[in-house]
């Protein structure tokens with residue numbers, strides 16, 4: 001057990017910050033693949049929704065499982081945020097000194113760090129709104145319910161989240177790889193350049209996937225039945241054929 005006066009605390013806090021960050025990056029990418037199942041059609045997204053409601057173990061949907069995941073993600077997110085805040089410049093003087101330094105150096109990695117701080121601040125406000133909505137209304141997810149939410153103005157939150165989370169996750173992963181020396185990928189300037197290119201490619205891929213996904217939800221959201229509040233029901237569709 002570490003005593004409060006132990007000098008290793010900052011290292012432990014750093015480790016926890018990195019670990020929670022990594023878990024959040026992996027969650028975000030898996031989450032976007034799950035959400036983008038709508039690109040394969042309503043029934044594909046419906047099956048993914050049912051999976052998260054425990055279809056493997058229960059006969060009837062259990063939306064509380066979604067609330068449980070939302071709560072877990074929120075705890076990870078809160079721990080990660082609180083630990084990250086201590087690294088931010090503190091007050092006007094530190095910010096000014098840092099910005100002057102950054103402009104003078106014109107160093108790509110320093111600019112990326114600023115971008116990460118800014119997107120982190122955006123996420124602090126907007127990710128909480130998204131998580132709270134899903135925590136309170138876990139049954140309100142599905143091909144029609146999600147499309148109705150997005151078409152009803154939810155696309156604004158979706159866009160803000162998409163850009164900030166993908167940029168933040170990409171830069172965060174890049175910095176983790178270099179900081180912990182994973183696979184020797186950041187060992188030289190050349191290797192770092194190559195790694196940055198891969199990370200920019202990944203971020204672009206997830207942004208394009210996210211935008212295509214949002215278009216699909218928006219299109220479905222315009223359908224008459226969805227606008228009238230009719231929930232997606234695969235049995236009703238089968239019966240009508």
Ligand code: HEM
Nearest residue numbers: 035069070127134141146149158161162165210211213214
């Ligand atoms: C348990 C946690 C979460 C669940 C169950 C969840 C579920 C969903 C669902 C169902 C959608 C589709 C639209 C809708 O129904 O509103 C969506 C969209 C989105 N979520 Fe989450 N989400 C979770 C956590 C997060 C977190 C922590 C973030 C980022 C900080 C995030 C970022 C996004 C983004 C960017 C979109 C829009 C994707 C697009 O427009 O292509 N989500 N989420």
